[in-house]
Amino acid sequence: MSLNMRWGAGIVAGLVLTACGGGGGGNGNIADLGLTQTALALGAASQPEPIVASSTVAGRCATPRTGTDPETGTAFRDRTGTLDDEKRWVRGWIDETYLWFDEVPGGLLASAYPTPVDYFNVLKTPLKTASGRDKDRFHFTEDTAEYRNLSVGLSVGYGMELAFLQRSPPRDVRVAYLESGSPAALAGITRGMKVLEIDGVDVANGADTAKLNAGLAPANAGEAHTYKLGLLDGSTRTFALTSANVTMSPVQNVKTFDTAKGRVGYFQFNDHNEPSEAQLIAAIQQLQSDGGVQDLVLDMRYNGGGMLGIASELASMVSSSEATAGKTFERLEFNSKNPFNLTPAQATVPFYIYAQGYSAPVWQRLPQLGLKEITVLAGPDTCSASESVVNGLRGIGVKVNLIGGTTCGKPYAFVPQDNCGTTYFAIQFQGVNAQDFGDYGDGMQPDCFVADDFSHALGDPDEALLAIALTGQCINSGTPKSEAARQKANAKAWEPLLNRSPSRGNRIITNLGGGV
Structure with missing residues (x-):
């Protein structure tokens, strides 16, 4: 028997910097999803909806994919369905396979959540560890195509990993390491350099987090962004970086x-x-x-x-x-x-x-x-x-x-x-x-x-x-x-x-x- 199993990091990509008083990236909780307490209360106070076998609604999609699935080499199995079908699949799959399926709160109505991902994000145990941390900090989703690229060592970026010593103001972001031959490495960036500005926005205290995040995590190859970095000798230098498809060297x-x-x-x-x-x-x-x-x-x-x-x-x-x-x-x-x-x-x-x-x-x-x-x-x-x-x-x-x-x-x-x-x-x-x-x-x-x-x-x-x-x-x-x-x-x-x-x-x- 062959299974593909992955262990999740529980950190949502993007939203890497926050405004004053904020935390790090989203963690799939209610506040991250922008859902109202009214919606949560509605779901919690209602009678549980019937749970169907996930196999009966699998692949019924509001927006079916067409063409060839690169994972299998055959046509996508998607067929026309609705968001409600996708939510029913999520609920059935959780009930069947989730380690703590019997700890998921009852009465969470699918209709209270706008998307299947929103619904999925609340279908987990609310219990805590002995230290008080969430027992399940690792519930997450990812775009399927992006997930496959990362598993074979491909990513979009500059080829430098950044360490966030402080995510909220005054922020402190350093270069942790680089991929050989990447845009950042070829530009002369090295470990330890401190990120001071991105596209003219102050990293430590800047309020334009959307612009900062766009430069930190480019969505596509070919994006041009400017980084001002502090060097280890106390000087500063500005680098013009263009994102690319980077092959990671593990x-x-x-x-x-x-x-x-x-x-x-x-x-x-x-x-x-x-x-x-x-x-x-x-x-x-x-x-x-x-x-x-x-x-x-x-x-x-x-x-x-x-x-x-x-x-x-x-x-x-x-x-x-x-x-x-x-x-x-x-x-x-x-x-x-x-x-x-x-x-x-x-x-x-x-x-x-x-x-x-x-x-x-x-x-x-x-x-x-x-x-x-x-x-x-x-x-x-x-x-x-x-x-x-x-x-x-x-x-x-x-x-x-x-x-x-x-x-x-x-x-x-x-x-x-x-x-x-x-x-x-x-x-x-x-x-x-x-x-x-x-x-x-x-x-x-x-x-x-x-x-x-x-x-x-x-x-x-x-x-x-x-x-x-x-x-x-x-x-x-x-x-x-x-x-x-x-x-x-x-x-x-x-x-x-x-x-x-x-x-x-x-x-x-x-x-x-x-x-x-």
Whole structure:
């Protein structure tokens, strides 16, 4: 059986900057949707509507697509329908597959919500985690065509990822990293530069957020925008940038360092997407050809997730056959309805020892470093499949040291489902490791709290997180001493820095129950 499952980041693309008093990007709640409290009250106070099987209304679209579906190579299956049909499909699909289907508030009338997406956004559990965060922070949708492009490593932009240290005035936006050969890289932009103006609008306190957001997240290739950036030496420079279709390089900065504890490998890993399979294999082979390493620093501070098969392959490559043979990398737990009719074997992802054919030849034997301990550089953008790498390795006794900030806390899986040109992501699984642990909804705590260092390039041995990893010496006080201080540190740590499409923070599972 083959399923495609993704793990969502829960951050709505666009709306990346807010006016004074605002928060970050939308999170799918009522205020974000612009729905009135009257509409909400109407839905909550009414009798529940009948729920139909999603299969009976699937593909009945208010605006049917025509032509060939690039995913299947066959004609779209859309047929003429209505928005009400699309809403009925959403409600049926949630009832059938959502992990917490029995926690969705009753009486939410579809008629109270103008679109199927609006309706979908309220069909989730209202419960909280132990820390008070929303239990489900990851409910989202995405345009189907855009979602597919991102899964194969394509995006529209300048090829620079921006970190939002402060989203509301006075805003603070820095360059986190760049894609090689991209418009931003070719223009001479580097990590750490501060965004001061976009198209003449002051980033720190400007009121024209529409203009700022248009320049931050261009909708199409070929858009021209002007950026004024502050350089690390205190000077400023203006860059004329034109958006393009950028190919993302998920693996960067592969290198080794000779330290007091021996040779240490390092690479930056940004996305568990299809191209990353071949690039990860090449990175591990490069470390082996450099004479092997006694330790590995895996920089996943900006890795929102991706394919769970890739996560399994990576965990297998850093470990050994002796440690992973016959062991479970991740087991998926679903609701009482078993909506996908999975056997226990089909719901179990092993440690793959062969490439699964995403971008490397299928059945290519994976290289292995044979390590019993690794270090992961992490933070609030370390999500989903990235957390699975940590949890999966810990499940078989590999020691994983975390340096940086608290991870995002996403032990949940999605089966993305297209209907009428929108792909819907609702939590359907929770993942646990070989020791049946998967309770990290409030994130994984670092062994050493260290703020991200934008004054050095990633991979520079003097960069704060990497420097601590190489020396093994935590230079701060570690976990805050008091409970109040810990909660304050976590609240800050939970704020994601990057503003990405939600689908770049998803776990994707293919060939579920198969592969070795």
